[in-house]
Amino acid sequence: MADTFELEIATPDRLVLKETVAEAQIPGKDGFLGILAGHAPLLSELASGMLTYTLDGRKYYLAVHRGFLEVMPHKTRVLAETAERADEIDVERARQALERAQRRLAQVTPGINIARALNALYRAQARLDCASHRQ
Amino acid sequence: MPSLIDLRRRIRSVKNTQQITRAMKLVSAAKLRKAQDRVLSARPYSQLLREMLSSVAAATRGVEGAGDALLEIRPEKRIQLVLITGEKGLAGSFNSALIKAAQNFLEEHAGSQVVLELVGKKGRDFFRKRRPEISGELVGALNNVKYADAQALAQAAIERFRAGEIDAVYLLYTEFRSVVSRRIRVDRVLPAELPEGQAAADYIYEQPPADLLGQLLPRYVEFAVFQAMLESVAAEHAARMTAMDAATSNAAEMIEKLTLYMNRVRQASITKEIIEVVSGAAAAE
Numbered sequence: 001m002a003d004t005f006e007l008e009i010a011t012p013d014r015l016v017l018k019e020t021v022a023e024a025q026i027p028g029k030d031g032f033l034g035i036l037a038g039h040a041p042l043l044s045e046l047a048s049g050m051l052t053y054t055l056d057g058r059k060y061y062l063a064v065h066r067g068f069l070e071v072m073p074h075k076t077r078v079l080a081e082t083a084e085r086a087d088e089i090d091v092e093r094a095r096q097a098l099e100r101a102q103r104r105l106a107q108v109t110p111g112i113n114i115a116r117a118l119n120a121l122y123r124a125q126a127r128l129d130c131a132s133h134r135q
Numbered sequence: 136m137p138s139l140i141d142l143r144r145r146i147r148s149v150k151n152t153q154q155i156t157r158a159m160k161l162v163s164a165a166k167l168r169k170a171q172d173r174v175l176s177a178r179p180y181s182q183l184l185r186e187m188l189s190s191v192a193a194a195t196r197g198v199e200g201a202g203d204a205l206l207e208i209r210p211e212k213r214i215q216l217v218l219i220t221g222e223k224g225l226a227g228s229f230n231s232a233l234i235k236a237a238q239n240f241l242e243e244h245a246g247s248q249v250v251l252e253l254v255g256k257k258g259r260d261f262f263r264k265r266r267p268e269i270s271g272e273l274v275g276a277l278n279n280v281k282y283a284d285a286q287a288l289a290q291a292a293i294e295r296f297r298a299g300e301i302d303a304v305y306l307l308y309t310e311f312r313s314v315v316s317r318r319i320r321v322d323r324v325l326p327a328e329l330p331e332g333q334a335a336a337d338y339i340y341e342q343p344p345a346d347l348l349g350q351l352l353p354r355y356v357e358f359a360v361f362q363a364m365l366e367s368v369a370a371e372h373a374a375r376m377t378a379m380d381a382a383t384s385n386a387a388e389m390i391e392k393l394t395l396y397m398n399r400v401r402q403a404s405i406t407k408e409i410i411e412v413v414s415g416a417a418a419a420e
Contacts, residue, residue, distance in 0.1 A: 010180040012282045012361055013173070030341055043190065044341030045350055068351065070187055072336060079183050079354075081282070 003037035048122035063130035098124035153386035160379035167372035192329035194344040219308035220258030227378035285361035311369035
């Protein structure tokens with residue numbers, strides 16, 4: 001491998017990850033961003049989705065939800081509201097959350113916060129996608 | 136003179152109290168450690184958020200129409216005060232100092248209308264009957280601080296601020312500095328203040344900086360509330376630990392004094408008996 005860079009993922013609760021990685025795929029708001037060492041400085045919003053990174057030829061998966069990312073040539077930092085590694089995800093809970101959100105969106109009655117339901121939907125979907133890549 | 140039995144009872148009662156205060160101290164110490172860990176693990180996020188915000192702020196500075204609604208400074212006619220107290224008492228002056236600070240705040244801002252938002256049972260119990268303008272309360276949340284709780288509180292405040300119902304939001308809480316040192320802080324979270332500083336680099340912005348700022352600012356406010364809650368919980372446990380430590384050593388002191396007194400009483404009664412026996416024998420001779 002040519003060069004590596006540092007990937008840091010923080011949530012309000014904890015520092016989820018601080019690792020020297022070779023490559024990362026990050027879900028930006030306007031599409032996935034593939035990051036390699038030496039990337040030009042960049043700031044973006046983060047979307048809900050699956051973040052993958054490669055370390056020693058192995059791929060790792062994380063589910064991230066809402067936040068921001070900052071890319072510097074030798075360091076990429078991700079601020080997320082929630083972030084979990086694939087093996088930390090509670091699949092059953094995510095599935096239930098997904099169904100609940102879908103139900104809410106299927107029959108919109110007053111008093112239902114659509115933005116919140118959509119948010120929950122994306123978060124659950126990201127978790128499930130990510131969990132399916134569990135080793 | 137109290138009887139020996141009374142003194143023994145008294146000593147036993149103080150010992151029981153001492154056992155309780157010692158147990159509470161140990162529990163607080165364990166909880167403090169956990170709370171402290173949480174404060175520390177929120178630091179990386181905090182630092183990163185601040186740095187991003189200052190970069191984005193630098194990029195939007197001077198740009199026409201980039202000012203966000205959350206930055207707008209209006210005359211403070213209606214103020215929301217978020218008061219974060221403890222859930223429980225027996226923490227020395229922790230809660231009373233906060234309540235006093237809140238009353239001072241109310242006096243200082245007597246010219247404007249202050250609406251209270253009460254987090255923690257102690258502050259709620261105190262102000263519920265005394266103040267009519269209470270926008271909300273959050274009781275029990277501090278036993279397990281969750282980001283979602285802080286977020287909901289902050290979102291509600293942001294909406295009210297946007298709608299013009301309130302002109303400023305202040306946080307009143309105890310900052311945790313170390314186990315022995317705490318400080319009460321009053322922070323203004325809305326209108327938000329942008330950190331000074333230059334952009335760390337010449338960034339490519341995936342979204343226009345003004346949009347990013349619009350997204351970052353609410354997160355910044357949410358996080359300020361979250362962090363205040365974490366700090367307050369750590370400070371509360373530290374205060375309780377110190378208070379219970381003092382109570383335990385006071386009890387020890389009291390036991391020592393009472394034991395000394397009890398021995399003196401016992402000795403006096405023995406002496407009295409000997410005198411009685413001796414004088415009885417002398418009278419018989």
